[in-house]
Amino acid sequence: MKTFENLLHAIGNTPLVRIPFDSQGNVYAKLEYLNPGGSIKDRAALFMIEEAERTGLLKPGGTLIEASSGNQGIATALIGAIKGYKVVITISEKISEEKQKTLQAYGAQLISCKPTLQLDDPNGYHAKAVEIHRSTPNSFMLNQYFNPTNSAAHYAMLGPEIWQQTHGNVTHYMAAAGSGGTVSGAGKYLKEKNHTLKVIAVDVENSYRSTNKNPKPYKLEGIGVDYDTPHLRNTIIDKYELVNDHDSIAMLQTMARKYGFLVGPSSGAVACAAERVARNLQKNDTMVIIFGDSGRAYLTKNFY
Numbered sequence: 564m565k566t567f568e569n570l571l572h573a574i575g576n577t578p579l580v581r582i583p584f585d586s587q588g589n590v591y592a593k594l595e596y597l598n599p600g601g602s603i604k605d606r607a608a609l610f611m612i613e614e615a616e617r618t619g620l621l622k623p624g625g626t627l628i629e630a631s632s633g634n635q636g637i638a639t640a641l642i643g644a645i646k647g648y649k650v651v652i653t654i655s656e657k658i659s660e661e662k663q664k665t666l667q668a669y670g671a672q673l674i675s676c677k678p679t680l681q682l683d684d685p686n687g688y689h690a691k692a693v694e695i696h697r698s699t700p701n702s703f704m705l706n707q708y709f710n711p712t713n714s715a716a717h718y719a720m721l722g723p724e725i726w727q728q729t730h731g732n733v734t735h736y737m738a739a740a741g742s743g744g745t746v747s748g749a750g751k752y753l754k755e756k757n758h759t760l761k762v763i764a765v766d767v768e769n770s771y772r773s774t775n776k777n778p779k780p781y782k783l784e785g786i787g788v789d790y791d792t793p794h795l796r797n798t799i800i801d802k803y804e805l806v807n808d809h810d811s812i813a814m815l816q817t818m819a820r821k822y823g824f825l826v827g828p829s830s831g832a833v834a835c836a837a838e839r840v841a842r843n844l845q846k847n848d849t850m851v852i853i854f855g856d857s858g859r860a861y862l863t864k865n866f867y
């Protein structure tokens with residue numbers, strides 16, 4: 564058991580737990596919902612904020628601004644609270660009530676925007692955050708969708724953890740793609756360690772990327788590539804697995820009732836794709852998948 568002098572030091576080093584899927588290989592889930600802010604996003608937000616402090620883009624008394632599907636905002640609000648920054652988060656109205664209330668609990672100011680199908684929509688939450696950043700003196704926008712430190716955080720931290728926890732035996736790495744930072748950052752690290760390793764990104768079948776720029780609405784949160792992301796590189800991603808609302812939400816129930824993992828929608832989507840891929844794993848294969856957040860943040864959505 565470890566003791567920490569600062570909550571931020573408790574970010575990362577999450578457990579890796581086997582899921583007994585029907586497979587000749589092994590599937591392990593990295594429980595990112597056990598981070599202090601409850602999601603994978605604690606890692607990326609911490610790296611982006613601390614880099615801005617180092618490079619002088621963020622100064623004492625400053626304001627943190629971010630556009631978020633919830634978790635990146637929650638991580639920003641938590642870190643802002645500890646470090647003493649004011650925090651303004653723009654969100655889509657689509658995100659769960661629990662995530663909105665959590666943001667407020669950490670003292671963040673919330674700006675709610677109409678849901679849009681594409682990130683670059685001028686009425687959307689990303690454009691709103693850019694506008695607030697431009698008009699707020701001494702502010703720093705983390706800008707997860709375009710900031711290279713997003714994927715760099717997962718290269719520096721998540722990738723090495725997975726490599727160590729599997730004793731270098733990981734053969735497949737799978738994660739949900741939103742900004743693409745998680746799948747490509749850790750994917751890059753793991754591929755450098757083992758060039759035969761397969762990196763699998765999970766995307767929504769209605770997303771901007773999957774539909775060749777003709778997106779349709781979907782209910783899943785925290786997953787779905789809604790723009791031309793600089794984080795997803797073809798040299799890193801070997802394959803995209805596509806999921807839909809119906810199957811991912813059904814999988815949330817299976818994960819909770821059959822296996823005891825009460826996870827959020829992006830993890831339901833990943834579990835759905837992982838169960839499919841697991842059927843073709845070979846005896847010595849080890850697939851690591853990312854469970855990005857907990858189902859407790861979505862109970863009012865009645866997915867369970």
Ligand SMILES: Cc1ncc(COP(=O)(O)O)c(C=O)c1O
Pocket residue numbers: 602603604632633634635739740741742743744745746784785786827829830855856
């Ligand atoms: C729960 C959850 N899972 C997965 C993701 C996707 O991560 P990334 O933006 O690194 O692609 C997000 C992003 O917000 C998320 O909140």
